[in-house]
Structure formats: C-alpha cells, structure tokens
Amino acid sequence: MSKSYTITLEINRYDPDTTLSWIQTYHVKVGGILRFVDVLRKINDEQDPTLAWASSCEHAQCGSCGIMVNGKPLLACELLVRDAVELFHTHTFKLRPLTIAPVLRDLVVDLEEAYARVHKAKPYLIRPAPPQPEGDEYRISPETLDIYSEATRCINCFCCAAACISTHRHFLGPNVTMANIVRLMDQRETAKEERMDMLYREDGVYRCHTSRACSFVCPKDIDISHFLALGKEGKF
Amino acid sequence: MEKALRTAKIESYIISLVEKFPILSYYTTSRGWSFLISWGHRLAGLTLIGYMFAHIYTLSLLFTPATFDADMKLLHNFVFSFLEWALVVPLLFHSLNGGRLILYELFHMREDEIVMRSMIIIGLVYILIVGFFFVEESQQISVALFWPITVAISLIAFFIVLNKIWRTGNSILWKLQRITGAFMIPMLLGHMLFMHMNYLTGHDSGTILLRMQNPFIRGMDLVFITLLLFHAGYGVFSIVADYIKPGPILRSLAVLVIIVMAISAFFGIRLIVAL
C-alpha cells in the first residue's frame, strides 16, 4: 500500500430546511492516491451520510464537482490527497462551496443558476456561414484551429469565475466571456457584430483586470486570460 | 508564469520569503501571483488618488506663497521626507504594472515573466536614483532640456497605444484609460524624478512659480492634470462597476465620481491658468 494520511477536513455545512450554516470537522485516514471525491464518499459511508457534495464523471471532464479547498477553487475529483498535502503544506483542509451561485446544501451549489450566464453568451453559432456545396465540411486548417481549440476545452466548472478578482457581482465571468470570444474566432460564425456587442458590454470583457487567477486555477490548464486579452486586442 | 519564476534561484528565494506572510501565501497558492498583483495595482491606484487630492490642495496654497513655504517647511522633516520617497513605491508599481497590462492586453506580450523581470529591474534602478537625488539634494538640471524630452517620450507612448487600439471596438473611455496610462508612464516618473533633483525644484514656492511662468510648462501641466484626472476617475468607476450592477445606482456613482474629478480639475487648472 502506498502512504496513507490522516487529514482533517473543515467543511462549511448548510441546511436548506433550517437555513443554518456551520463548520463541521471530520478526521479521516486515507490513502494518498485517493481523490477528494473518494474522501467525501468515505465520510458519507463511514461517518456522516448527510454531507452533500456533487460530482458526476469523476475524472475532470464534466465540471460538476468544483469546490474551494483552502481558498482555491478546484475539481474535487482530480485532487489527490497527497497532492493536496504537498500543494497546501498542511493536513488540514477547509472545504467551501464555490462562491458563484447559491448553495443548495453543504458543498452543493446551484450550478443551473450559474449556467444562465453561459446561456447568455449564446454558446452556438448564431448565424452559421452558408454550408459548403455537396454536403462537404468546411475547410479549416489545423493551424487556424490551433489558435482557439484550447479554449474549446472549457467544461464550465466555474472555478475560474470563483477565483476571479471581479466576478463578485455582474461580470459574465471568464469562461462565459471566453465562450463568446471563441466564436468570434471561428470562421463559421457570421454574426460577428452581435458577438462584438456582447463582448464590449459593461458586463463583458472590461470587467477583466487581467488578474489571471482564472488561468492559474483552470483545471483544464486553459490560458483564459490570453483569450480575454485577445478580446481586448479586438482582432479576430 | 509561476513555474518560470520559481525556477530562477534568486527569485524563488525572494518568493519563498514573501510567502512567509500567511495572507500572501494563501493567495499565491489559491489564486496565483497575478491575482495579488492586481490587488496591488488597485490599492496603489487608490493611494495615488489620495495623494493626488492632497497634492492639488497643497499646490493651491501657491496663491499665497508664504503659507506654501511655511507648510513645506513643516513637512520637511524626516517622516514626511520618508513618506514622500515611499510614494515612489505605489507610483512605480502602478505605472510599471500598468505598462505590463497594456503590453499584455494590447500588444500581445504574453511572456509575463520576462516583462515582469525587466520591470523589476527598471523599478529598482529608478528607486535608487530617486533615493540618491533625495539624499544628495544638489543636482542642477536644465528645465528646457528635461521637460521637452519627457513630454516627447510621453507623447510617443501616447500615440503608439492610441494607434494600436483606436480602431478596436472597445469603448472610448476604456481605450483612453490605457492611452492616458501610457502617456503618464514617462510623464509621471519624470515628474517625480524632476521634483527630487534637488529640494527646491519641488518645494520652494519661488522656484516653482518661476518655472510655472513658462507657457510650455503650463501647457504640459494642463495636459497632464487633465489626463490624470480622467484616468483616476475612470479607474474609480471601473472598480465600483465590479461590485455594482449597471443601473441607476452605478450611474449615480459615476456622476459622483465625475463631480469630484471636475472639482479637482477646477482647482488644479485654476492654479495653472491663474498663477
């Protein structure tokens, strides 16, 4: 067996029935290669079945499991215990729900509400270019694709939004703004003006101060601030 | 960026020292250095605004040179001198970091660590020079040489940025924020340097009044204060807008900011025009 750790989790709890919130401490002994979702499951199984948390794919591909660990927004399903100990130099972890949407219970936030912002960015081709003749595909060179394909990897986990210096009130958020920018870069989109208007609204790219926390925390390693800066550069 | 900074020996040593402060290390592990720098930029901007108001107030005392000189004498002690010198820190930080942001956002310079490194070096050299002048207190400088050169460089910076972004779809105000920022890098750094060439250049009513008779200097100060007040005003608005939704409240606050800046402009410009 690999090394095991005794860790302490201080978890923000919230009960929607009584609207009480409190911090509860759990001590668990776990293997270092367990993920935080496994740790939470272990707590459910062995100590407290009422502790609620969210996940789905459990391999960093759906963005359902974002939480804040010691202030850092991240995916609970890809943080291994041993990596967490190394990263934060501690065996005590403070777990909080993401700060971007109302809390449903404990660590679960209502991402549906956060998604309303994504919907605002119209994450589709508003007006696709006329199709190629004879049912062919469009021609897009790999070089062109390389310029923006990184941004298409976003899984809308909202970690970036939770980290951003300015998402507190009404910035659409790094991920949402980037979703708009990707389509500005996509040659198949012809509704460029509408997208430009969206980009340069008060809740758009001006709210970004290049604090780059988004790029720092993004679990998909997307350099979001780079794409937002492209938006400011205004050249597509 | 983090990684690159950490690999260099000296820097990683400095960073590890800085990270000894719990609050700093909390943010560097959870949000990254750039996040901290952004807050620094913001706080420095606000500090400068505070100084700016006080500055315009004390300068308006020039209408009665005796009071001005008396005040200056009062302020000419160790504590205030130190504070004056310390002002270099937020000023430098904000201007150089502002420059970095402009390079990053508009000039596609995404190699942040290289930019940062050069700025740290420029900054250190600048602080040393200012400090040296401060202690020596005896340099002579030709106003006719110093200011035209500084203004020329400032204008070049102004037009480079203007040329780069004018045609983009960004809001005019936002663009002006960057353009005025670029203008002020040489201008403000020069201002600070100049005022400390020797004590009298910056603090003696006679020297100042004499200099301000020069139409060129007047014109320059006029442009300077206008751009600065715009920059500061939009800066405050931009911070407020992060916390308040677009709507009546935000609009009222914007009006408030405009009024405050307009009042400052009135006093500042009256000084230049009337003296």
Added chain:
Amino acid sequence: MGKTLTIDSTLRCDVLVIGAGGAGLRVAAAICEQIPAKKIVALTKVTSPQKSHTTTAQGGMAAVDPKDPVDRPIFHMFDTWKGSDCSADQNVIKKVCDMGWEEVVWLEKHGMHFSRTEQGRIAKRPFGGHMLNFGEEKAFRACYEADRTGKGIMDTVWAESLRYGVNFIGQCITTELLLKDGTCIGAIIFRYPEGKFLAILAKATIMATGGNTRMYQVSSNCRGNTGDGLALALNAGLPVMDLEAVQFHPTGMVGPGILASEALRGEGAILRNKDEEPFMERYAPMAKDLAPRDLISRAVVQEMREGRGLFHEGHNAPHVWLDLRHLPKEVHEKKIQEVCSFFKRFVGVDPEKDLCPVTPTAHYQMGGIPTNEFGEVQIDTQNIVPGLFACGEVAAASLHGLNRLGTNSLLELITMGRVTGERVVEYLRDAKKPEGLSLDAGRIVFDQFSTYLDARGKEKYGQIRDTLRNLMMEKVGIFRTEESLLEAIESLRELKERAMHIPIGTTSLKANQDLWQIWELNNLIAVSMVIAQGALIRKESRGGHFREDYPERSNEFNYHTLVSMPEFDKLTFGKRPIDMSMFEAKGERFELFDYIKREY
C-alpha cells in the same frame, strides 16, 4: 414516520426528453429543426445537459464519407456486423452507416471543432475492428475532436437545443414513466434542490438516459449511470433486451477505471505484459492491439490469470501495461492531450516516459430498451408503445448486437437521434394531448421513497453498494459460468432485501443526496439481476458475453434476449429475431452478412 408524498405540480409540453445527453438532445434538435414552435422539455440528473456523460467520450465517431477514395460504407457495415458477433440488426446497421457522414457534416456545420488534416478536412483515425475491404487492413474511419469527441458532440447538440429554446430541467431524476391505456403520456420527476415531485405530461416521450454500468467495481461510467432508464422501463412493465451483453473496455486506468481511450491504440499504443511482451500479437495476429474490445479484455484477463500481469501497490489491483512512450511528442500534446493528463493526474505516471498501468473497465451496455429502426419502443416483437421512443445507449435498436465497436456509439447517438426525432415529428402530427394524470400516478415512486425514508436498518448504503460492485465484477464480469451466475443471482436477492433497510441520513427532501443514492442503488440491483439472469440463459459465448462453460458461439442463440421484470425477481423471458435484411437482399457480398466466423 410517514411523510406524505405528493405531486407538487403538473407541467404540460409537446415532447419530453428523459435524459438530455448526446442522444436526447440530438432528438430534440431534429424535432426543432422541423417544427421549431413545439414545447420541448429535456431532463437531466446533472446541472446542465453539457455535463451529461457523452461529454466524456474520447476517441471518435466512425463515419464513411461516400466520396472517400478507399473506404466505403459497406465495409463499415460489415465491420459492425462482424464486430457484433453476428447479433446486430442489419436494417439498423445499414441505415446508420449510410447516414453517418451526413450527420458528421451536420455537427460540423453547427460548430463542432473536429480535428483537421493538412488540407483542412475532417481528420480520421483508426479504431478497433474498423477495417478496409471486408477486414483486410485498418481503416482511418473515426472522425474526432482530439480526445474529446464526445464533448464536441455534447456541446454542439446542447447548444443547438438551447438556440431553439428547449427547456432544460436539471438536477432531477425521472422516477416513474406514466403509461395510460398502453400509451406513454409523460413521466414523474423528482427535483433535487427543492425535493418536489413534478408530473410532466407530454404527447411524446423519449427515453435517452444513457449508460448504466455503475454496478461494476471498475467502471468508466459516471456516478449517475445507475440504470435508471432501464429500471423505469422495467417498472412500467416494458421489456429490456440483451442486457447480458456488457462491454468491458480493456484499458481503464488502474484504480478508478477512468477510460484510456482506444484512440491511444489507434495512434499506435501497445499493450504489454509483465515481461513487456506485446501480447496481443498472440491473440489477434492481424488486428493486434486494434482487435475489438471484448477480445482484448479477455486477453488481458488471460494474461493476468497466467501470471503475466502486474500488481499496482497504490490501488491494490492487478494490471498490464499500455505503452505510449514511442509516440511522437506532437501526438501526446495535441491528439491525446486529455488522456495523457488523466494519467499524470490520477495515476502519477508520465505517458511520454513511463509505462501506464491499465486494467479492463466496465464501459458500455450494448443492450437496452428494445426499439425498432425508428426509435419506437417495443412492448413485444410485434407491438410498439405509442408515444414512447428510446435512443442512445439506453436503447437497443440494435446497432451493436452483443458487442459494440469503438466509435459506433457516438455515431448511433446522432444518426438514430435524428431518425427518432423525425419519427417523433410524424407522430406529433395527430397525437392527442394527454388528458390528465391517472389517480395512481406516483404510486410506484411514493412507495419506493417512503420505504427508503422510513428504513431503520443497520447496514449502511456504502457497504451494500460495494458488495454489489464486487459481486458483479467477480461473478458477472468478463468471464461467467453457470455457477458464478447462480451465486450472483442468489446474492442479488439478498442484497435487494438488505437495500430496503438502509438507514437514511436525513428525512429532509431538499437536496437529499442519501435518498437519491439509495434510489439509484435499487435501480442498479434490479438491472444487475436482469444482466445475471440474461447471462444465465444465454448458454453460449458471443461478443461481450463470455461463458467459460460454453466458450463457443452457438446458432441456437441467434436471437436477442428479451426480459421483463415488473416486480423484482419476477421475470419473463422472450426472444427477438435478428434482422438479416442485408443478407436476405442478396446484394454486394451478401454472403459476408451471414453468421460468419469471427477472427481478427
């Protein structure tokens, strides 16, 4: 204690899509394209359709461009037939393979970011079991978006439905199908955040709840793939088909079972045993590492059984190696970026330098709710259920028979999705509005929930879940015997009983994770039962179903298994013939579409 459970409100719509995954939303988009004004409601367990499991599919989607100079749709049809071990339905094979390219172009036109060739065309990569000239050499047939093809598809169909104003209801479970006089009139759902029941009445209902292999200890499936759709159908008295055919993917990452896509082997990765021997050369001399999954999975287990496997200390589990070290840096960085990062993060190895530990992982459910070639759900071989359609992994049309080729599932989602959508449009033309709920609506789920909420046993949820998952892995896994299956069935009966007494953490209905999971566990147990029973009566080995006591395929079993289980453990069995229309049409090389020998 007896909380009274009631239906909080009723919602009416034209179309109800249960399961807003790739399949469900392709159906929705197809409907909207023809009749945009219809009110469509799409349900999902996750917070946004974008988070559905389709988003995790990695490798690619097979489709042959009719203008392709070397590949032809008929090769694809043959591969699918052969891959299924002669148990897929040929009418469906033909339809899907013929439509494939058109659908790829549809996706591309609506914004999917396919990887490209130097000429700017959609790039293709080889995949297991896909070959040219009726099995001669590997074919470049899988269109892909790096190693996130499923995400590309999901993003596209999600966004298209969003554009047409489909109403999404997330964070809900569909708990009961509403059938009235044999017609489907909608469903009852339970919303997680508010803990309320909602009845949704619809003219047409589409089941697209996706996969369900969470009953296996090692599984590539998401937390929510708990067989809900199948359980709903079973509870409503409908049959399910071919559930015994579970696909094990040979390369799951040791430990959690996260998938290491076949695309890796498509790009040239090689499986090796303890002695670093590329052992697939022995099992499939021609296709080697690109043989179909069932074959490779068995080969891997065989290697382990014969002592040529390895043991992973950290995860306490056996494995073999997947070797990616010789692939060019460019491939690591661009074409298989996600999977490489998974290896780094979850296993702590760097695929560029180290061998990667892999083990077979339960991956796909070939069987499902039986439908005809238009996606209409069948109640028996002759009759359909009016108003009810099924599509995607939860449905069995059956394109895959008892074994699916990699990349054919995504293809099925979007082709059958459109076909089903078009059928729904036709159906809607003279479909009547459902009048209202029957009086006993909600009976099934209220019963279930009251039992769970009142249970006061000792044994915890986690214990039973783990017991089930180990049981299924060991006894109803890659290799099965009569003995192991009988044992499994006995244990499942017991587990079901135990599951009724799991003590619940809180009786609140709001965001009650415990309640939700116990409900899921019951679905898993029910579906496991059907898998085990189906496996027991199929006394042969075919595709994903392998009986050590009957290791050969047998013509006696040239049919699909139908099972209904309206109540737990009350099973009735039926058969559905395999469609042989391509063989019967006597077209090009029809003899290959007979019950042929399957070798690679």
